[in-house]
Each structure stands twice: as C-alpha cells, then as structure tokens.
Amino acid sequence: MDSGKGLLASELDSQRTLNPYVTGTSVVGIKYKDGILMASDMGGSYGSTLRYKSVERLKPIGKHSLLGASGEISDFQEILRYLDELIIYDNMWDDGNSLGPKEIHNYLNRVMYNRRNKFDPLWNSLVLGGVKNGQKYLGTVSMIGVHFEDNHIATGFGNHLARPILRDEWKEDMSFEEGVKLLEKCMLVLLYRDRSAINKLQRRSDWWWWCFMEIGEVDVETRKDRSYLDSGDYEEVTMNKSCSSPRTSAGATLIAKITEEGITVSQPYALKTFWGFTAYQNPTKGAEGSW
C-alpha cells in the first residue's frame, strides 16, 4: 500500500472524531450552602463563527444530578441520549434505589475513557453536580477520561480565567445569592476575555449571548441592575461613563441550581456589561507598534 495515500485516505473517510465542529465554551460550577450552582452560556460556535445562539448546555440528569458540557455539541447531545436511557432503566426498577451524582459521574467517566480507548473520543469536558442524601457532589470528566472532584470547577478557558477568582473568593457554605454573584463575576470575566484579541471580542459582543439559567428565588430584574464592575478587582479599569454603549446587556448567561429539593434551570438572561472602558475604546493605547 502506498503509505502516503493510505494515511490521507484514512483521515478523509475516518469514522472517528478528529476535530470538533460546533462547540460550546466554558462551564463553571461551584458548591454552595444547599447544593450546587452551575453556569454556562448558550452559544454554539462553528469555528470562530457563532452559529447557534440558544443551545442548552446545562441539563438535569435524573432527580439528583445536573450536567454541564463544553466542547462538541453533537457529542454532548449523544451523551444526553445515553443518560436518558440509563435514567429510564434505573427508574424502571422502581425499587427505591437510584443513581446519584457520584454514580453518574463514574458512569460518564467510563463512557469517556472507553471512547478514548477506541481512539474515538467524545469531544467534551463535562461538569457533573448534584446532591443526594445531604451529600453535595461536584466533579468533572475530560474527553480522555481525566476526572476529579472539587469545591469549584471550570472547563476550558474557565480553568484559566474563572478558577483563580473562585480560589480567591469561594468559601464553604456560601448563600445562594453569594453563589450566583460569584458565578456572574466569573461569567463576566469570561465574556470579556474569552477570545484572545480585543477587536474580535468587541465584534463578538454583537452576537455573544450569555445565558444564565433562571433560578426562581432571585428576581431577574434586580440581577440585571447589578453592576459588578464598580467593586473589587476591576475598579482600576477606567470607566468612561460619557460613552453610552448601545450594548449594555450584551451577554445573556444561564445559571442552574440543584439542591435536595430539586433542580431549577433558569430562563436565559442577560448579564450587565459595559463596553465604555477606555481600554476597549482605544485598544492599542499602551501597546504601540504591536498591532
């Protein structure tokens, strides 16, 4: 066999995933007083094109678990089909036993690891949160089967941008409001920084639609009014109040919560953003000659 042609042919008619097509970005999850909070946006990117704007990437799994996914959307939806089957089979026994978050996390790990063993990976990073018998659980699995538990977890860019914030500010037994506030802060930083070049990010803001999932108790209106930019680490950036940005609510984001009582997934809503920073208006200032 002609080795060169053979290799090429095997790439072209490969039945395995060699790269992702439509992808979702970071998922962030934290433990809080009553359970787990998770956040993600609803974007589905086709390379650098924002192709889909209302993809649900946070899904309840059975009674005790919540799954968030970044990476290939079609693979995630395939995983959801596996889990649906699993949960239905589990419920069919109707014997008082049920799969909790730990079991689902382990199962997902087996699925991901088995697929990597076949060199046919499911191109996702998954976050699994849940509460069962008063026990909080938050874990993650990667596309090659790397998995662990922690008090806070973020996939993809979130591991670079959100987790440092979480390491600073997360504490045991945060209230629901504190938790949501912390997640929104993480999502806002991700919204601003998830794209390496500033001009791309600015363009992106047209269509970048973050969605936190709505969670009952917290009033959407009050959250919309919140500005997290006028406090904390972000103060040093000069805000140009005179510039009225037409896109003050560029990003909608979702938060989902899971407690012993159940799972609530919110309606998509917008994060309050502000694009009037002088750094945004004059991005090359202080970087003369770079681009």
Next chain:
Amino acid sequence: MASKQQANWSPYDNNGGTCVAIAGSNYCVIAADTRLSTGYSILTRDYSKLQQLADKSILASSGFQADIKALQKHLSAKHLIYQHQHNKQMSCPAMAQLLSNTLYYKRFFPYYAFNVLGGLDNEGKGCVFTYDAVGSYERVGYSSQGSGSTLITPVLDNQLKSPSPLLIPQETEAVDLVKDVFASAAERDIYTGDRVEITIVNAAGIRREYAELRKD
C-alpha cells in the same frame, strides 16, 4: 469545515506528580503529592495518588490520571476476586507481580502510569517495588517516580544507599526525609506541590500524615 484548531488528538495527557517510597526493616513509607496538573494549569490541589490495594500494600502512581484510575480499579477488582478465592489478603510481593503483569498486558497501548508499590512482605519487612509504564519491575529499598523523580532520586541515593543495613533509618527519620525531599522537589518542579500525603505501613497497621508544600 471548521479550521483545525487542535493539534493532532492524543489519547494521553501527563497530569504530573511525584511518588516516593522507602522500605525499612519493619515499616514502609509511601508518599505522593496531591497536585493534579495539565500543561501549565493546575486541575486540582487535592487529588490523592495513593491507593490501598490490600492490607499491607499501597500503590503510588503518577502519569496520566485516567489510566491510573483505571489501573487502580482493575487491581482492586482483581484483589477482591483473590480474596473470594483464597480467603486472605494478597501479599505485597504477589501484588507486585500482578501489577507487572497488568502493565505488560497493555504493552502496545500502555497505561501511562509510573508506579511505586510499597508495603510489608510476608516476613513483616518493608518492601518497595518500582516500575516502568510497561511492567518491568524490581524490588528495591527506596524509589522515586514521576515528574519530580529526577530531583529526588539523587538525594535518596545520597541519604539511603548505605553500605550497612544498620544505617537504614528509623521510621520517623524516613518520614522526615520524605517531607524534605518533597519540599525540595516542589521548589523546582512545577508539577509537584500543594500537599504531600504520606502513609506509613507497619505491624500496627497504616498511619496517614500530610505536609504542606508550595502552592505556586
């Protein structure tokens, strides 16, 4: 088609970490740090790389976390079957042979795992077995594996390769030595840090200690 963003996909990752084991005349110290990394990122600061496989054998592994976990679960399941069949715990040397066979079984798609197995043998003497990823192994008096092993091994050589068995350290000295070598490795190896988990196996049973390491 979306442009190719990822470099060629690899089924492996190196999640880092360092393992050390020291055998004494009637004890064994097995230790590993608790950092889990990928590339320049830390995944979590509190992940145990130690697994108790039997009464008197403890496995410390570094390398690719998914493979390590699969290996640990496989060995634990095998040990359960062994207990059902023989009504006793597997000895540490037997576990050592099983681990070697298990690694070699995947010779052509290896577990990316670097193992040190420590415990007590049937005479109650401390034993350490050290491995490569495909199962070659050797019984030694002490060993270090993983990302920090290049920094630690020469120190252990210097401190422990004694010309006389009388110079083999006492339990507490060995534990202190382990704390020192981990603190030292954490200075220079970015994949070693956060915390070191130390288990001590002796006639009385198993004891566990922790020491803090650099977190940067």
Next chain:
Amino acid sequence: MFRNQYDTDVTTWSPAGRLFQVEYAMEAVKQGSAAIGLRSKTHVVLATVNKSNSELSSHQKKIFKIDDHIGVAIAGLTADGRVLSRYLRSECINYAFTYESPLPVGRLVVQLADKAQVCTQRSWKRPYGVGLLVAGLDESGAHLYYNCPSGNYFEYQAFAIGSRSQAAKTYLERKFESFTNSSREDLIKDALFAIKETLQGEKLTSSICTVAVVGVEEPFHIMDQKTIQELIESLEIKEEEPTDQGEAMEERSPEAAPAPMDI
C-alpha cells in the same frame, strides 16, 4: 410399570401444565441440608446446617460472601451454588467498577432469576439444582430473597429451605412479626432456634451450623465458631426448662402436591 412421559426434557409440557424437570430441580433443593434466613429493619442473618457426607470428610461450604453488602446461603447441589455465587460476585464487581457503588440487592436477584429462567426454556440445558437465600443491604434497607431453580424469586421477612425446613418455617411463622424491630443479637438467636428445629432432636453445636450476618455498618461476614458456640450454650440454659418434643412435621407429603412453582 408407570412411567412419566413428560419429564425427559425441560422444554416439554405435561398436559397438566407442568414442567417436570423444573420440579425435579426444585426437589433437589429439598434434599439439601437446611438453610434459613431472617431479617430486621437493619440486619439480615443467614444460617445453615452443615452435614458431611462421611465421617471422614468435612462438610461443604453453604454460605458465600458475594460482596460487602450481599451474601447467600444455599441448599441443593452445592456445585451449582458455587457457580451461581461466582456469577453473583462478578456482577457485583462489574457494577462497582462502573458506578463505584454497591449493586442494589433486588436487581441482583432479578438477574439471577433471569439466569435460572433461561435453563427452563432451552433444550440443551438443565435447571440449576440449587435454592439460594440472598441476604443484602442497600439504600432501600435490608432484604432477604429466595431464588428458586424455576426462575421464580420471592422476598421474605424470614424463610427456610432444604431438608426438614418445614420445622424451621413453622418456628419462623410463629415469631416473624417481631423480627422487624429485633436487635442483631435477637435475630441471631432466632436463627439458631430455627436451625435447631430442623435438627429433630440432634444436638445443636457450632460445628454443625454456620451463621452469617449483614447489616447497617456491618459488612457481610460469616461469624466465627467460637462466638456461635458461646451463643448456643447461653441459649441452652434457657432452653432446658420447657422442651416440648420438637414438631416432627414431614414437609414432603407425597399426595396431592400442588404445582410447586408457586412456593
């Protein structure tokens, strides 16, 4: 001479709607030495009678640990029992490998029953000649099941199988209402009394019985002989006074046997 025309293979029905090979397999369970089980809210106790075939041989093992949360006691063909125990163990190990949690007892029992059922419907197979009392603990509590060669299974508060098990059943039927709230110790005592019933006057010693326990915070384990002997001796003192000569109820009444699948 009368010869049964419908018992030469498992897959042939008799005109009365019976599968004789399956019933013969269930007969094998009755030939085996007795095994009993009983449960409270938190514990399950299994006990068996150990009979050796000869003075020169030891007895065969009749209680098997399946996992930390499940154990079985068998009556009938011990060899079949061992094979099924191995199956149960591997199912538990596989489940734990995927989910890192124990397999619910009821689900294991159904898998076992389905395996037994297959043997009642294949011409080249024979039914297992063993009955299993499956004791276990899961999130829905303590459970005791009986698995039959026919592929049927039942959940019980207390049950006895094997030779002269009727006497034990009578004892258990008299007392089962109190078992739910019994202490672990009382459950073990009742297990010993039930075993004693099956011995028909023969002296109960730790060498002719095996007792195993599983419960909350207590992984399945077979109790050691010394503890059992001490327990037996403490019971005998109380027993001394009112000994009515044990009911000698023969459980095998040859006439008018109902189709035994429904037991």
